[in-house]
Every structure is written in structure tokens, then in C-alpha cells.
Amino acid sequence: MSVVETPPKDEAPRHQATVTRTQQVTPKMRRITFGGAGLSDFETSGSPDERVLVRFPLDPPHARSFTVRRWQPSKNELEIDFVLHGHGGAALWAATAQPGETVHLSTASGWFKPPAECDWLLLVADHAALPAIGRILEEAPDGLPIHVIAQVPAPSEQQTFTTRADAHYRWIDEADSLLAELAAIPLPPGEGYIWCAVEAATARRIRAHLRRTSEIPAPRMHVMGYWREDKENWERRYAVVADRIDAAMGEAMMAGKDFEAVRDAVDDAMEREGL
Numbered sequence: 001m002s003v004v005e006t007p008p009k010d011e012a013p014r015h016q017a018t019v020t021r022t023q024q025v026t027p028k029m030r031r032i033t034f035g036g037a038g039l040s041d042f043e044t045s046g047s048p049d050e051r052v053l054v055r056f057p058l059d060p061p062h063a064r065s066f067t068v069r070r071w072q073p074s075k076n077e078l079e080i081d082f083v084l085h086g087h088g089g090a091a092l093w094a095a096t097a098q099p100g101e102t103v104h105l106s107t108a109s110g111w112f113k114p115p116a117e118c119d120w121l122l123l124v125a126d127h128a129a130l131p132a133i134g135r136i137l138e139e140a141p142d143g144l145p146i147h148v149i150a151q152v153p154a155p156s157e158q159q160t161f162t163t164r165a166d167a168h169y170r171w172i173d174e175a176d177s178l179l180a181e182l183a184a185i186p187l188p189p190g191e192g193y194i195w196c197a198v199e200a201a202t203a204r205r206i207r208a209h210l211r212r213t214s215e216i217p218a219p220r221m222h223v224m225g226y227w228r229e230d231k232e233n234w235e236r237r238y239a240v241v242a243d244r245i246d247a248a249m250g251e252a253m254m255a256g257k258d259f260e261a262v263r264d265a266v267d268d269a270m271e272r273e274g275l
């Protein structure tokens, strides 16, 4: 099981992608444009938060999830925006990648699925989710009210996106304030959809708030952990209790619970184990 987010099924390396150019979007966000014959049969999933598993040319092998910031079939160009957070293999590779270097990409799939009747969007994101926020805004319909709460490590990391929607931004600099900001927003009238992608522990707190305090119905929200703070230490602690967490998940599945209710059971088990 993935403790951050259930991965799409097809994670095989389907497309070789060659770096064609790079661009600094903000001081800590680097856009890498890929091309090459291996992308000629790339297909978008149609979802603006679509993700590919990127396999980097590193030893030992290293693969991580990234958002397709833009795919332009007419130019055979695919862009990914990488946060330069300075620790992991992906971030370090992206900081110095040069034209001619290659990675491999899986097929794309996404989670952003607002119901057909949707009067507004509320998007909650951190730095790593800004590429998805950019696409959601760029692809949103005319005049749709969209509230964005975004956390970045410095004001210089804020971005402006082109959109036909009626977008409002609230930029904050502390991840710990995300839940309070979200809780303080009066939800607009009508039926909306809430999409959230942030650090995994923060995502769990936000999801619990939306499910249990705000009682948002499952089809009207999607909350994901995009990365995990102090991951190495967390994974060591997780390994010790993995059996008990898997058992809680199995029990919820056997009871016929829906996907979000199974996630509730897993989150509760993690809380019990102090994870």
C-alpha cells in the first residue's frame, strides 16, 4: 500500500523523454521541457492534476511522481515544474539537468474530478502542488469562482496563472496555518468541489476536518499527500507497525466500506500508532 496516495496501476516506463530546455519559474521552481521521439505517443489523461511517474537516470534507481504542467502534442513538448527543495534525488537532478539528458515517464492519470454540477472550487496547495493549480486554473471554465489557498516557503515563490475563472488567491508561508485558513473560509453557496494536495501529515489533518467537521460528501472533495516531511525517519517508524495498519485497511475493505471510509480507517490506525 502507498501511505501517501494510492498509485495508478500502470507505472511502467512507457516514454523516454529528453530534456530540450530549462527555465527558472521562481528561485526554487525549475521548469524542464522534454521532447524526443519517445513522447510521440504520449496521451493526456484529460485530468489537470495528471501525474506521471518519472524514472531518473540515477544509481540506485529513483522514481517519483510529478505533474504534467503542460503537454503540447503539436510541438511534442511536455513540461514538468520541479520544486528545488534541495534533498531528494529528483530535486537534485532537476537542479542541474541539461539538454540531452533523458528520463522515463509512465502513462498519465489524475484525480481532479469535480461533479458535473459544480458552482465553485476551493483549491488548497503547497509548493509542490502549484503545477497542478496552474493547470486547473488555466483549464477552468469562464467565470467559475475559484478560491486558492497556497503555501510557499517565501513570497518569491508565489506564481500568477492565466485563467478565465474568477480566481482569488490567499498566499501563506506556514504549512501549519493551512488548516486554520481553510476552516476560516465560509464555503460559498451552491455545490462545490474541494481539491487539496499538500504534505502528507497536513493532508491527513485537512482531510479529517473536511470529512468530520465540515461533513463534505466524498464525491465533493479530494485530498492527497504529495510528499512527506522527514520521510526517511517516518518510513522506519511505519515499517514497525505496517502489519497493524494493513490489518485496519483490510478490515474496512472486508466491511464493504467505500474508498474514503477505508482511508478514514487507515488514517485512524496511523493516529493510534503515533504516525
Ligand SMILES: Cc1cc2nc3c(=O)[nH]c(=O)nc-3n(C[C@H](O)[C@H](O)[C@H](O)COP(=O)(O)OP(=O)(O)OC[C@H]3O[C@@H](n4cnc5c(N)ncnc54)[C@H](O)[C@@H]3O)c2cc1C
Residues within 6 Å of the ligand: 005, 051, 064, 065, 066, 067, 068, 080, 081, 082, 083, 084, 085, 087, 088, 089, 090, 091, 092, 127, 128, 129, 131, 132, 225, 226, 227, 228, 229, 230, 231, 232
Ligand atoms: C500526484 C503527485 C504529483 C506531484 N507533482 C509534483 C510536481 O509537479 N512538482 C514537484 O516538485 N513535486 C511534485 N510532487 C511531489 C514529489 O513527488 C515529491 O516531493 C518527491 O518526494 C520528490 O522526490 P525527491 O527525490 O526530490 O525527494 P525524496 O527522495 O522523495 O525525499 C528526500 C527528502 O526530501 C524531502 N522532500 C521531498 N519532497 C519535498 C518537498 N516538496 N519539499 C520539501 N522537502 C521535500 C523528504 O521529506 C525527504 O526527507 C507530486 C507528488 C504527487 C503524489
